[in-house]
Amino acid sequence: MTAGRVIELVVWFLMVYFGILASVYTVMAAVGWRTVGSYVRRRPLRDYRGVGESPLSMPVSILAPAYNEAPTIVGSIRGLLRSQFVNFEIIVINDGSTDDTLEQLVAAFSLVPATRAPRAGLATAPVQRVWVSATEPRLTVLDKVNGGKADALNAGLCYARYPLVCAIDADTILDPGALPRLVWEFQSHPDTVATGGIVRIVNGSRVEAGRVVEVRTSTSLIANIQILEYLRAFLAARVGWSRLQMVLIISGAFGLFRRQAVIDAGGYDTTTVGEDAELVLRLHRHHREQGRPCRITFFPDPICWTEAPSDLRSLVRQRDRWQRGLIEMLGRHRSMIANPRYGRLGMLAVPYYVFFEMLGPIVETVGLVAVVTALVFGLASPTVLLVTIGLSITYSFVLSYTAILLEERLYRRAPEWRCLVRLMVAALAENIGYRQLMTVVRARAWWTIRRASTWGEMRRIGFEVPVRSGDVAA
């Protein structure tokens, strides 16, 4: 077989592969569009204010693991305390921070040592001391030996008093109306086990007193590309997966879980970097095996804001970690792949994640190499190759514009024209280098996964820095 023939076969394989992938994306975007439309029509019927104010609403324990979060922790907790939801407690788990995270909390909230009995027996690194706030009765701080984020969440689960637990990152900002919306999902569908909300990027927006007061895009192109990526992932994909009852990922930055269900499933897995996704898959599996109903959904309206990496180094680490988490999760639950026992999850969702999310970066990297090789050595018609690349870029535009339209339909949170223009520029620019780099980074995760599982560090700027030119990015 000649090299030209090999390249031709590779190109055909890639076209079929990406054809299937594009079909899935299109179906999910279409389902997402329809679901968002239905949600927008139903929104006036839903009494979120009542859910937030009712003393009989299901109470929530917010678990906020914190490791060296000194720049943002106080602002984040103040923002959480401003929630429109009345029935909640916040448990900050200081996971052996080496900076002054704990000292900042003690000073800001007048913490005093207290005695608390754990209410579950999940094994965790020792909790050295429990602190409660003398001024804010809803706040508890656990000071524990470092054990990682999953271990910190397990400690929080042990000390949580309420039937629902909301796992968030300590550096995130919750919209004041976010919790009532997620709790509404549990109250209207009692078989709900977990639900996730949309995570959006705060870079560029104006934050005051732990609250996003003006939504804007960033002046940093990397941040804007990530804003677009998040919108695409959540609105044009996850909403669709949720409608089809096949949610496999609830972001660790913001998810609400039934506490007992998580404890029964064994809590968070401390041996993976993708503990959030792994837990969701395990909950599905556990409930299926027990023959119990398990409704896990994604709810597009409650918003949690997070700071995106604004430097390439942090971004590469983050994406590497996400991909390692995905590989570990699917590896551990490989018996679910194409297993009819797990219904549409086993037959559709898990195989999709294996072939397109886990193996996708390798296929894409092979494709990139094949395209470059073919162009350099003249092994394939430049027209065919350019048309293939053009199709791929055009399709990415379609998805990006769909996500922008969905944002406009659902939230309309960034009404300025310049925000729209920046997002459209990002849709164009991400095709020039960014996507290719991320593909290689995700493919590289197959090698980095052999090393010890670490989170890596992200350079944090903090939310409430003086905003210059509408940006927090350096």
Added chain:
Amino acid sequence: MDPTLGVFLALSAALNALLAGVVVARKLRRDRWERRQLGRLGDLGRAVRSGGSDLDSLVRRAVRRRSAQIDLATVLPAVVRERGVGVIPSVRSAALRTGLGPALARRVRSRRPVVRGTAALLIGHLQLADGTALVAPLLDDRDSDVRLVAARTLGALQTPESAAALIDAVAVGRLMPDRLIERLDGRWATPVILDRLAALGPERDGATQAALARALGLSGDERGEAALLELLGSPHAEARVSAARALATCGSAASHAALTSALADASWEVRAQAAMALGALGVTAAVLPLSRALNDAAWWARSNAATALSGLGTAGNLALQRATVGNDPYAAECAVEALEISARAS
């Protein structure tokens, strides 16, 4: 350049331009819609506040258009929060004059859940006379949003019939009991709740007893005290827990003896709630039994007893200080913590 490639690139560019155009057009449309919407809401708000002649024409829009119904359902509660329920009769009269009332009655039977739900919501805001009969069947609707709207509307109507419909639905189980009970949160529902509790009798249906006790607790209506004291003797632990908790808001000094007895209940949850209720009632005679409760086997009962004592003034604080040097280290732990929190808070 290959002509095929040229055609493709041209098509691709055209598609991208088209998509960009769609996004821009959509934004322009939404901007315009939003401006008009703000104008409409402003006009409606002014008309509802003044009850003037233009109210009829604005309400008439809602006869046919769901968007106008949503506008009315948005504006009316906001004005009620600002001006009180006095504004409702003029809007209701306008609704009846313009045919909105009969239109809503037809719409609650629509095949589309969103239409049924919107109509039910507006019936509640307008407090239409036959609202209960129209909306009560929706508590059994196949759509969860509509069921929740029905519960909300029946709570807003505040009639004995609507309270009875909500209580009946507790036993049916199409909605979580708390979603129904939270709509009974006012003195208006107390007579119906008391009748139902009397009809249930002490032996039957602990879940409904517990739900009704929670409703009494929400209302804080002292007329419920006797029934709650009776429920403290229920064979169902969940009913006793709810009764003890509700007595914190409905009870008086007369509840003291029964709550003190409940500190010896077999269920630790009842003991913990009884301790909290004794603290909330602020009866200094509770200091002694609460001091004993500091030695309870259950952590929650001990902790609640300590919290309750810290709210009982000097006598409570003295009891806590005594416990800090007592023989029971568990009691001492709770007492120290309660004293520390109390000291920092003050």
